[in-house]
Amino acid sequence: MGVPKERSEVLKGTLDLMVLKTLDALGPQHGYGIARRIEQLSQDLLRLNEGTIYASLLRLTQKGWIQSKWGASDSNRKAKFYSVTSAGRKQLARETRSWERISSVIGRVLRLDSQG
Secondary structure, eight states, X not given: OOOOOOOBOOOTTTHHHHHHHHHHHHOSEEXXXXXXXXXXXXXXXXOOOHHHHHHHHHHHHHTTSEEEEEEEOTTSOEXXXXXXXXXXXXXXXXXXXXXXXXXXXXXXXXXXXXXX
């Protein structure tokens, strides 16, 4: 038997970045599709419930970084599809640079030798 994977909660502030990037890379998606794609890319290490993903979509819409319109899903059901705005692409670039800086610093700290 294998060791079960430990699933992680999304770090505060990172979900919006992942949602923006997913929409930028894949084009218009509905909320369920965005959540499943992020979980798939994380190899199921991240868990996104509906409340989490829709709270992020609402925040991003209110900031003008994404927009939505109604359409039909793959199963021909009515669904709201989200897409990135030009302001959202600019924000994605800013947040990506910031994340890369912060994760680099964290990486350096974690590699510190305890001897010195």
